[in-house]
Amino acid sequence: MVDIKKVAEFLNEHDFYRILCHQNPDGDTIGSAFALKRMLEMLGKTANVCCSDAFPPQYDYMTRVENNPEADYNTLVTVDIADTSLFGKKYEDLKNSVDLNIDHHASNSNYANISFVDSSSAANCEIIYKLSLELGIKLDSYLADCIYTGLTTDTGCFRYASVTAYTHLAAMGAINAGAHHSEINRAMFETKSLARINTEQLVIGSLEMYFESRCAVMMLTREMLEKTGAKEDELEGTASLPREIEGVLVGALFREKPDGTIKVSVRTNAPIDASRLCLNFGGGGHKAAAGCSFSCDINEAKVKFLAEVEKILDERNFSNR
Amino acid sequence: MVDIKKVAEFLNEHDFYRILCHQNPDGDTIGSAFALKRMLEMLGKTANVCCSDAFPPQYDYMTRVENNPEADYNTLVTVDIADTSLFGKKYEDLKNSVDLNIDHHASNSNYANISFVDSSSAANCEIIYKLSLELGIKLDSYLADCIYTGLTTDTGCFRYASVTAYTHLAAMGAINAGAHHSEINRAMFETKSLARINTEQLVIGSLEMYFESRCAVMMLTREMLEKTGAKEDELEGTASLPREIEGVLVGALFREKPDGTIKVSVRTNAPIDASRLCLNFGGGGHKAAAGCSFSCDINEAKVKFLAEVEKILDERNFSNR
Known part of the structure; x- marks a missing residue:
């Protein structure tokens, strides 16, 4: 890996x-x-700038600039992309021609001619901020908004464990340069569609508690989505709802996918390891957030899943504390 | 007002x-x-340290130190207290004997012998951080946790408009000194009692939309609280729920208080001014968050309130955009 000076050069x-x-x-x-x-x-x-998918409208304040994705180019740079499989269908043929990759994922597959990967950065925009300093560029309020948006969206508004002192330093730089931080946070975190609110209500209504309230399970069925009209991309964050209940160590959201499979999103509190739990069902992920799938009925999936949760809680003596 | 050097002296x-x-x-x-x-x-x-009320258990990591609230003292300092009416019953007789007041509320009533009030600070703990620098004190992880807690709780995890570059600077200092930031944020923002979750569900279930979905109204009745067993202090943030709906300019939560009055918490998005709206009913507050009370039936209160909302929306032509 090169250092940031080389990237600037x-x-x-x-x-x-x-x-x-x-x-x-x-x-x-x-x-x-x-x-x-x-x-x-x-x-x-x-x-x-180009992208396989359309830019969601809530990001208009960044994307509504003169931009010609189809323009000829000499130099291809990818940002925040850990692997070529994430280029998307439209640009998959670019996978062998990337000149520079700027990324913050530890899992980066090193597909570019030159890679700058800093997995200590909570957001890729931290690296972009560092680059602005290296290049001697004074941030204007547009740049500040772009950088602040990356920082806050990738850290759940500075909430996640991945946040470091540098994340806050970059936020300070962006705010000093005129970032519209409170407007951005309101748009990103405090605005939900009515369909989402109605769906969340049904999901919370499905709550079941197990093992002396150490495990909380909720359901998101196709029927609920049909009733409320919510789309998948409106439902970000729903998976965290079960774990938000006081005292819960294992929270699980069971979703019916269109193809009939059951996807389980698991969120745990220490010391329960979500990825270990999901590994039992061929899934995986991180310590506090992981997932797995079942190709059976949703209730059958729940029974299988809960049997493993009980074992892990028993092991730790958490079920009878 | 004195400067921070004088406070340190x-x-x-x-x-x-x-x-x-x-x-x-x-x-x-x-x-x-x-x-x-x-x-x-x-x-x-x-x-x-002393306080009229008990310290809530989620703050144990700060309050569980050797501390004798009844000890003799020579010097009385108040922190984050804008007015003597907030001393609480137990300590109301201290109101004329405060030597030093360190606060960040613009409304501070200047009741102390020496006042240091910095209303540009989003949290009082920003001032405490500044004081640590002034006093030449190197933060340990306990101090870092105390300061970080004040920063994050008073800003909704760095979300509010009151946040400045200095808020992030102080957070940076706290994290560098070992603050357990992600654990603190999880405890403060991602943990809800089951009673609260059940209450929120009922509150959301009461949603009514008015004036082409520019106004959202929810109810929190005594009956709901009796059903779920939630206490007032578990319900912080509930007032924001109506405004979180996409496109809503005026969100209002109507609460039945034990004495039968109806308290309305109003949250608005620009350009609607919540305090102006509430002024019509003898209430007040800030631009985006204000409140007012009614001493009539909850439905009657709603009708009166909505009539004023309609006027304001009409005025601005927001109802027929």
Whole structure:
């Protein structure tokens, strides 16, 4: 891996950039890409952003700039993309031609000619902020909004364990440069569609508690989605609801997928390891957040899943504390 | 008002401190008081914290230190208390004997011999952090936890408009000194009692939308509270629920109080001014968050309130956009 000075040198030495976001783009990949585009333009370069999927409308304040995704280019940069499989269908043929990859995922597959991967960064936009310092670029309020958006969306508004002192330093830099932080946070975290609110209500209504209230289970069925009209992408964060209940060590949301399989999103509190629990069913993930799938009836899946939860709680003597 | 250097001088020159928190203590007054106690002890002084009400158990990690609220003292300091009416019943007789008040409320009534009021601070703990620098105290992880708790609880985890670059600077200092930021955030923001979750469900179930979905109204009745067993102090944040719905400009939560009055918590999005709206009913508050009361039936209150909302929306042509 190169150091950040080399990345800055590379950016200064090249021109005619195409910057690629990952599919199903989020605030961090969009913020990174459009901030980088603006920074390169400030250096007198040409740069355009592209993405396999459309940019969601809540990010209009970043994406509504002059941008030609189909423009010719000499230099291909990817941002916040751990692997070429995330390029999306439209751009999958770019996988062998990436000049520079700027990313913060530990799982990065090193697919680019030059890779800068800093997994200590909670958001990819932390790296973009560092780059602005390295390039001697003074942030304007547009750049500040792009960078702040990446920071706050990838950390649940500075809430996750991945946040470091540097995350707050970058936020400080963005706010000093005029980021509209409270408007951005309101749009990202305090706005829910009516369909989502109605769906959450049905999901919470399905709550069942097990093992002396150490395990909480909720359901999200196709019937609920049909009733409320909510779409999958409106439901981010729903998986955390069961674990939010006081005293719960294992929270699980059972979802019926369109193909009939049952996807279980598991969230745990220490010392229960969510990835270990999901491994029993061929799933995986992180310590506090993991997932697994079942190809059986939702109630059958629940019984199988709860049997393993009981074992793990028994082991730890958490069920009879 | 004195400057922060004078506050540091004062603290160095005196001894035998009593530090008073406000009644119904929250993370910011507790964090401020226990951090100040520890800092004074580091300077070789004696300091104890007291409060009219018991400290809620979620703050045990700060309050479970050797502390004698009844100890004799020479110097009385109040933290995060805008007015003597917030001392609480137990300590109301201290109102004329406060030596030093450290606060961040613009409405501070200047009741102390020496007042340090910085209303640009989003949390009182920002001032405590600044004081630690002024006093040359190196934060340990306990101090870092106290300060971080005040910062995050008073800003909704760095979400509110009151947050400044300095808030993030202080968070950076606390994290660098070992604050358990993700554990604190989980305890403060991601843990709800089952009674609260059940109450929220009923509140959301009462949703009514008016004026082309620009106004959302929810109810919190005595009957709901009896059904779920939730207590008032478990319900913080409930008032924001109606405004969280996409497109809503005026969100109102109508609560039945034990004495039969109806309290309305109003949350608005720009350009609607919540305080102006509430002023019509003898209430008040801030631009985005205000409140008012009615001493009539809850449905009658709703009709009166909605008539004013309609006027304001009409005025602005928001109802027929």
